[in-house]
Amino acid sequence: MGGANMNRASRRRRHRRLRRRYVVRRVVAAVALVLLVVGVAASTGASVAHVTATPDEGGAATANIDFTKALRMAFANGQIKEPExxxxxxxxxxxxxxxxxxxxxxxxxxxxxxxxxxxDKAKQTAEHSGAQVTKMTYCVATNGDVGDKSAFANTVDRALNDPRGWPRAGVVFQQVDGGCDVTVTLAAPEKLPTYSTYCSSEYSCRVGADVIINKKRWDGAVDHWFQEGGTLASYRTMVVNHEVGHALGHLDNEQPCGGDGQKAPLMQEQSMFLNGCTVNPWPLDSELWTTFVGSPA
Known part of the structure; x- marks a missing residue:
């Protein structure tokens, strides 16, 4: 009988210890919650009124937080603004x-x-063109304060090897590090006249094996291009294809605008005028010829 009483007393002591631990944990959790709410409210400038910790029936602390009232006060005081x-x-x-x-x-x-x-897609287009398939190699360079050339190089590659472009005339393009057929350079405007007296600081140019893209036009195109519905991306595509078109044997304005509302020939100087034609970054069917003799693709 005495042993049973001792066992009951032992269980009660163990129960009281567990209860105290439980209460302590709840108090710590409640205090942490209060501190968290106060910290967030203080960091946002919101009111922290009506945030209290009170003991519950079991002696543990709980947080009584009137968030609705606190938010109303914050809105009224201009501490929190209604989202637009x-x-x-x-x-x-x-x-x-x-x-x-x-x-x-x-x-x-x-x-x-x-x-x-x-x-490979450009080569497939070239092989179906009916023309002799040739490869033009090109290097990419910069001249002057024009920034990194990687984005420029990616644009050049996509423009030249697009199936809508010169691959339709049997030509594919491969970027190499040296020994190239042409060098495509992104140059600061003031650098253009250093290539030739015929090159203007206002436009892009081609001199021999140098295809020089004017950074001013690369960044801003020309007003009438945008007025006629063109985008900067389509202008960049046009100017690369136009200037490389010279290296393929084409001349400026070798073919006139076909009439109001017709696509401008690629080799028309679209940076200067449209003559009623619409903007066009790709060679017309009538421009699908070259005098370039390159290596096999």
Whole structure:
């Protein structure tokens, strides 16, 4: 009998110890919650009134937090402002967003596998063109304060090997580090006249094996290009294809505009005038010829 009483006393002592631990844990948790709420409210400038810790029936502390009242007071005091309602995108916003995405897609980094896929697709187009398939190698360079050339190089590769471009005339393009047929250079405007007295600081130029793209035009195109619905990405594509077109044997304005509303010939000086034609970054069917004699693709 005495042993049973001792066992009951032992169980009661153990129960009291567990209860104290439970109470302590609840008090610590409640205090931590109060400190967290106070800290967040203080960091945002919101009212921290009505945040208290009181013991519950079992002796543990609980947090009584009137968040609704605190928020109302914060709004009334100007400490928290109502969020601005979302405005639907305008047509101009959507056009600008699409233009940015098009530009980013042209300049996006490429893996070796992606570059090969672009080249293979260009070669397939060239093989179906009916013309002799030739390869033009090109180097990429910069001249002056024009920034990093990697995005420029990616744009050049995508523009030249696009199936809508010169591959339709049987030509594919491969970037190399040296011994190239042409060098495509992104140059500061003041550098253009150093290549030839015929080159202007206002426009891009081609001199012999040098294809020089004017950074001023690369960044801003020309006003009438945008007025006629063109984008900066399509301008960059046009100017690369136009200037490389000279290296393929074409001349400026060798073919006139076909009439109002018709696509401008690629070799028309579209940076200077459109003559009623629409902007166009690709060679017309009538421009699909070259005098370039390159290596086999």
């Amino acid at each position: 309602p979302l405005q639907p995108k305008s047509d101009e916003d959507r056009r600008n967003e699409a233009a940015r995405q098009e530009l980013d897609a042209l300049a996006a980094p490429m893996s070796a596998e992606q570059r090969k896929q672009i080249y």
